[in-house]
Amino acid sequence: MIATSKTAVSLLLISVLLNLMTGVPAQTPKSDVPRTGKNVLSNEDDAAIRKVIAGIEEAWNAHDMKAYGKLFREDADWINIVGMHWRGRDAVMAAHIAFHETNFKDNRMKIDAIETRSLGNDFAIAVATMTHDAFRAPDGRTFPKAQNRCTHVLAKGLDGWKIVHGHNVQVDAEAAKHDPVNKPKK
Amino acid sequence: MIATSKTAVSLLLISVLLNLMTGVPAQTPKSDVPRTGKNVLSNEDDAAIRKVIAGIEEAWNAHDMKAYGKLFREDADWINIVGMHWRGRDAVMAAHIAFHETNFKDNRMKIDAIETRSLGNDFAIAVATMTHDAFRAPDGRTFPKAQNRCTHVLAKGLDGWKIVHGHNVQVDAEAAKHDPVNKPKK
Numbered sequence: 001m002i003a004t005s006k007t008a009v010s011l012l013l014i015s016v017l018l019n020l021m022t023g024v025p026a027q028t029p030k031s032d033v034p035r036t037g038k039n040v041l042s043n044e045d046d047a048a049i050r051k052v053i054a055g056i057e058e059a060w061n062a063h064d065m066k067a068y069g070k071l072f073r074e075d076a077d078w079i080n081i082v083g084m085h086w087r088g089r090d091a092v093m094a095a096h097i098a099f100h101e102t103n104f105k106d107n108r109m110k111i112d113a114i115e116t117r118s119l120g121n122d123f124a125i126a127v128a129t130m131t132h133d134a135f136r137a138p139d140g141r142t143f144p145k146a147q148n149r150c151t152h153v154l155a156k157g158l159d160g161w162k163i164v165h166g167h168n169v170q171v172d173a174e175a176a177k178h179d180p181v182n183k184p185k186k
Numbered sequence: 187m188i189a190t191s192k193t194a195v196s197l198l199l200i201s202v203l204l205n206l207m208t209g210v211p212a213q214t215p216k217s218d219v220p221r222t223g224k225n226v227l228s229n230e231d232d233a234a235i236r237k238v239i240a241g242i243e244e245a246w247n248a249h250d251m252k253a254y255g256k257l258f259r260e261d262a263d264w265i266n267i268v269g270m271h272w273r274g275r276d277a278v279m280a281a282h283i284a285f286h287e288t289n290f291k292d293n294r295m296k297i298d299a300i301e302t303r304s305l306g307n308d309f310a311i312a313v314a315t316m317t318h319d320a321f322r323a324p325d326g327r328t329f330p331k332a333q334n335r336c337t338h339v340l341a342k343g344l345d346g347w348k349i350v351h352g353h354n355v356q357v358d359a360e361a362a363k364h365d366p367v368n369k370p371k372k
Contacts, residue, residue, distance in 0.1 A: 039261055075225055075303075077313070083335045083357030084365045085313065091367045098366035117261075119309050125339065125351055127263070127271065138364035149269045151353040153311065153339060165311055167337040167353040171269030178324035179270045180284035181277045 039117040041124060046116050048161050049154055053128050056152075057111045063100045069093045073155060073162040081148060081170045082137075092166075099138075107135045112147065119153075124161070126152045129171070147171035225303040227310060232302050234347050235340055239314050242338075243297045249286045255279045259341060259348040267334060267356045268323075278352075285324075293321045298333065305339075310347070312338045315357070333357035 041049065052071050059068035069089065078092040079085045086092045109132045116126045127149065134145045153165040177184050227235065238257050245254035255275065264278040265271045272278045299315045313335065320331045339351040363370050 077303075077311075079313070079335055079337060079353075079355060081355065082361035083333070083355045084362065084368065085335060086367050095365070095367045117263075119339070119341065119350065120306065123305050123309055125263075127265070137361060139360050141360075147269070149265055149271060151265060151337060151351065153305070153351075155305065164305065165337065165339075167265075167355065169265060169267065169269045169353065169355045174325050174327075175268035175323060176270065179281070181272050181281045182270065 041116055041118045045118070045124065045156070045161070049116055049124055049126050050114055052154065052161050052163065053111060053114050053126050053152060056128070057109060057130070060104075061108050063105065065093060065097045065100055068096060071163055073157070073164045076163050077165050079167040081168045103135050103137055108133050109148075122156045123164075124154045124156075126154060128152065143170075146173070227302055227304045231304070231310065231342070231347070235302050235310055235312050236300055238340060238347050238349065239297060239300050239312050239338065242314070243295060243316070246290075247294050249291065251279060251283045251286055254282060257349055259343070259350045262349050263351050265353040267354045289321050289323055294319050295334075308342045309350075310340045310342075312340060314338065329356075332359070 055067065055071050059065070059071070072089045072092060074089050076089045076092055077085065077087050078095070080095075084095065086095050109130050111128055111130045113129045114126055116124060118124050129147055129149050131145065131147050132143075134143060136142050147170070148168050149171050150166060150168040152163050154161045155164045176182075241253065241257050245251070245257070258275045258278060260275050262275045262278055263271065263273050264281070266281075270281065272281050295316050295318045297314055297316045301313045302310060304310050315333055315335050317331065317333050318329075320329060322328050333356070334354050335357050336352060336354040338349050340347045341350045362368075
């Protein structure tokens, strides 16, 4: 019990220090809004879904597009931070392969928080907040280090949970100061 | 038959003319990627879902937040174009009410295209591409007239289809020129 508390405090301190060092805003807590009964996933499904999202981080940082592709169902769509819409896993992967050979070649990302909810028994949503390193886009513009927030819709099948739809957006830290609901911490 | 063709050609011409007049890029076709059998909604569900999305446009332009709120299920989340994440319909509506009293007070939007797919029998996804008028954000910056692309996850209940999760992003027209999959029309 004491050991667990110490570990928790250490992890918290490390997290705070890392945030101070990187200048990235504090993480969204993992479970800041309790879900109603029907939206809570079983522990098993929740763990499996978090593993898929962790797989995104792992495959991204290793630029292992074969591993990346295995996280998606064949009919998956993806909408990226600039609104490009790729329809079907082949298109999603063609785009990711092209970008990981160029602007994301050495790019790294880190998942800061994951929030999950069920949609019936066979579907779920995982919202991941993550920090992406700066990168130069194919149009020449530089995107600074920033948080992204990504919605993943997942489906449960015979081969486990797979992503069927993804939608990402860049978190605008300036705009966040004017969020009428989530008041920024002073 | 001939009448139908004439109507179709007229609608196409009107659409092309409107795009030329507004300078907004050509619409995403409604069904440019055929969905596999399991992803096709019944005509009835498809029509009901398109009606919900049309309801977004109608309520937005009328700034009728009471009508807007009726399109959402109580446990709905929303992630907006700058990555703000509102959890639960009360929060989603509090944010929309605040913005429609200020920066969206006179803002208008127009849905350009809707793409739908089923997620089993009780859930569905509708991706809407729409054009939003320019507006001044609460932080003082001006956002020019631009297309947004919004994922709506919907659930079918006793009171019909309702939005349970929304995620919006601004379409970056400059970045779109470098889309590795959807080659821009010359």
